[in-house]
Amino acid sequence: MQRIKSLFVANRGEIAVRIIRACRELGIAAVQGYSEADQDSLAVKFADKSVCIGAAPSKESYLNQKVLIDAAKASGADAIHPGYGFLSENAEFAEQCEKAGLIYVGPQSSVIRLMGDKAAARKLAHEAGVPITMGSPDPITSPEEAIEIGKRVGYPLLVKAAAGGGGRGMRVVTQEGELRESLERAAAEASAAFGDGSLYIEKYLSPVRHVEVQVIGDGNNIIHLGERDCTIQRRHQKLVEEGPSPALSPALRERITASAVALARHVGYRSAGTLEYIVDAAKQEFYFIEMNTRIQVEHPVTEMLTGLDLVKMQIRIADGEPLAIKQSDVRVSGHVIECRINAEDPEKGFMPRPGVLGEYTAPSGPGVRIDSHAFPGYKLPPHYDSLIAKLLVWGSDRTEALARMKRALGEFKISGVPTTIEFHKRLIDESDFVEGDVHTRYVKEKMWAGHPTQHML
Ligand code: MV4
Numbered sequence: 001m002q003r004i005k006s007l008f009v010a011n012r013g014e015i016a017v018r019i020i021r022a023c024r025e026l027g028i029a030a031v032q033g034y035s036e037a038d039q040d041s042l043a044v045k046f047a048d049k050s051v052c053i054g055a056a057p058s059k060e061s062y063l064n065q066k067v068l069i070d071a072a073k074a075s076g077a078d079a080i081h082p083g084y085g086f087l088s089e090n091a092e093f094a095e096q097c098e099k100a101g102l103i104y105v106g107p108q109s110s111v112i113r114l115m116g117d118k119a120a121a122r123k124l125a126h127e128a129g130v131p132i133t134m135g136s137p138d139p140i141t142s143p144e145e146a147i148e149i150g151k152r153v154g155y156p157l158l159v160k161a162a163a164g165g166g167g168r169g170m171r172v173v174t175q176e177g178e179l180r181e182s183l184e185r186a187a188a189e190a191s192a193a194f195g196d197g198s199l200y201i202e203k204y205l206s207p208v209r210h211v212e213v214q215v216i217g218d219g220n221n222i223i224h225l226g227e228r229d230c231t232i233q234r235r236h237q238k239l240v241e242e243g244p245s246p247a248l249s250p251a252l253r254e255r256i257t258a259s260a261v262a263l264a265r266h267v268g269y270r271s272a273g274t275l276e277y278i279v280d281a282a283k284q285e286f287y288f289i290e291m292n293t294r295i296q297v298e299h300p301v302t303e304m305l306t307g308l309d310l311v312k313m314q315i316r317i318a319d320g321e322p323l324a325i326k327q328s329d330v331r332v333s334g335h336v337i338e339c340r341i342n343a344e345d346p347e348k349g350f351m352p353r354p355g356v357l358g359e360y361t362a363p364s365g366p367g368v369r370i371d372s373h374a375f376p377g378y379k380l381p382p383h384y385d386s387l388i389a390k391l392l393v394w395g396s397d398r399t400e401a402l403a404r405m406k407r408a409l410g411e412f413k414i415s416g417v418p419t420t421i422e423f424h425k426r427l428i429d430e431s432d433f434v435e436g437d438v439h440t441r442y443v444k445e446k447m448w449a450g451h452p453t454q455h456m457l
Contacts, residue, residue: 004028004079004103004319008072009043011083012062013387014373015295016043019081022311031075033068035061037381042373051075056383062086065093069100079103079318081311085385088294091116105318107271107293114267115291119162119200125288128266130259133278133287135202143180149201150176158204159186163194165290167236172204207439208278209247211286213260214302216313218323219270224257225302225310226332232427234350234443239420240427241298242337243305246398246436247281256286261327263288272299272314278440297340297390300371304336304394334394335401339409339424341372341389343380343417352386355379355417363411367394367404380417388419398436402428423447 006029009016016032020043023030032047037056044050051071054061061067063086072080080102082088088106091113097104106112115121119139122132134153139162140146150157150173159182161169169190173182183199191197210233214225229245230238248256260275274292279285299310308330317323344350360376372389380386393408395401406428412421427433432446 002319004315006031006048006075006077007079007081007105007315008033008068008075008077008102009047009083010062010068010072010080011086011088012038012041012043012373012384014371014390015083015297016041017046017373018371019083019311020046022309022315025309026312026315028079028315031072031077033061033071035383037383040379042375049075056381058086058383062384065090065096068093069096069102072097072102073100077102079105079315081105081315082294084294084297089116089292103318105271105314107269107273111267111269112293115293116165117162117198118160118165118290119198121291122200122288124266125263128259128263130263130288131286133202133205133289136200139198139200140183143183146179146183146201147176150179153201153203156204156206158202159183159199160202161186161190161194161196162198162200163190163196165292169193205278205280205287207441209245209281209438210276210440211245211248211256211279212274212276212292212296213257214272214274214299214310215260215264215269216272216310216317216323217264217269218317218321219268221323221326222261222264222269223323223325223327223330224261224264225306225308225330227253227257228298228301230298231438231440232433232443233440237350238298238340239443240337240339240424241301242335242398242401243301244332244335245279247279249284252279252284252286259286259288263291271317272310297387298338300369300390300392301336301338304369304392305332305334306330307333334396335398336392336394337401337405338390338392339405340387340420341391341412341414341424342386342420343388344386344420345418346420346423347418350420352382353418354382354386357388357417358415359413361411361413362389363391363408365408365411367401368392368408369394374414388414388417402434 008031020030029048032050033053087093094104094109157173159171187197209231228243230241232240277286357378369392393404
């Protein structure tokens with residue numbers, strides 16, 4: 001007994017298109033909420049119905065909770081999908097949807113709230129037996145307490161905002177003499193940015209890789225769908241994701257995925273979620289850092305590796321269906337690489353460069369998937385992120401995937417805006433990347449050394 005007959009898409013761009021496609025395959029009508037800047041978007045063209053939800057600035061449209069919920073109700077939708085970014089990890093929004101009688105496609109609002117507190121999530125991980133870095137067990141209450149922790153775990157330290165995440169509000173402290181001032185500044189920044197100045201402290205590990213485990217559950221049956229390696233990033237913006245991670249031995253993979261399932265089970269997780277870890281490849285050790293309670297940009301990496309449709313699974317679970325598969329049904333096959341094609345200028349610190357696309361010719365052929373909302377003549381609004389397309393390739397092994405990505409990048413023709421295509425072409429020829437020998441500071445230190453940066457990590 002399918003309850004969801006019509007679903008409201010509270011997002012834009014490629015993920016809106018992705019959600020509409022899932023709805024279409026499930027026989028669910030899709031209602032697209034769009035801002036004035038997105039009137040001519042592919043999502044509006046593909047949806048069964050569309051509703052303008054306000055002006056171009058996100059605050060007046062994609063972040064306007066009341067307008068979105070009212071529009072969803074007025075359209076007759078039974079459910080709402082938040083996509084990624086915007087309101088996708090806002091516990092208040094999920095709760096208001098539930099109160100308004102809309103099925104929220106995502107975890108319970110209580111779980112979003114729990115994991116949104118990154119200090120609490122760290123503690124839950126510890127309870128579930130998941131390794132965490134040395135540091136404060138709770139948010140710190142005084143500079144003296146922080147100094148004690150510093151003496152115990154040693155420097156460098158990383159001061160993190162409990163309400164932050166994704167690298168926002170993080171600060172490296174190299175010695176005790178800097179600690180007081182760093183705490184003051186970090187607390188002030190966190191208060192201003194998140195309305196919550198709570199901080200916690202961890203030993204800063206470097207160099208590390210960034211590996212995340214995809215989980216999906218119905219609250220009772222909770223499984224993992226393997227990992228993705230997102231080490232190639234710059235200023236916490238991911239540029240390339242791949243799976244399986246070239247840095248994990250089979251034994252380490254077994255442990256990290258088992259730990260993710262243990263933590264997801266500990267909170268009775270429902271929907272798709274991702275557990276982020278940092279991995280010390282040399283020592284073959286891993287540490288949980290945070291959990292994302294949304295569908296992620298890079299979810300198609302996992303879809304291509306497993307043959308599963310994560311967005312359809314999310315919708316079915318939200319509709320009350322039990323998860324249709326068990327862990328032993330999941331097979332990760334081959335190797336997948338995703339390159340984010342952004343309208344950015346890598347020569348200018350990856351500065352966003354919105355504009356109008358002239359030519360837009362996307363690659364295709366064996367093993368290629370493109371998730372995009374772009375087309376020739378598309379005007380990229382300056383109000384949102386600069387993603388033009390996600391280019392994914394599958395290969396029977398990493399070598400084939402690399403060759404295929406190189407071939408596909410060569411076919412990709414975009415004019416009118418600078419893009420990250422040339423960056424990816426360069427990366428794919430770097431021996432360190434080919435050999436899988438990279439860390440999270442690789443792009444900054446090895447590939448764009450000497451270019452302007454605006455960030456400390
Ligand atoms: C760390 C770390 C090193 N040591 N925590 C960045 C994003 C946020 N989710 C947590 N992050 C990090 N936490 C400790 N104790 C290094 C990072 C980090 C990072 C992590 C994943 C992907 C990219 C990164 C880039 C810089 C720093």
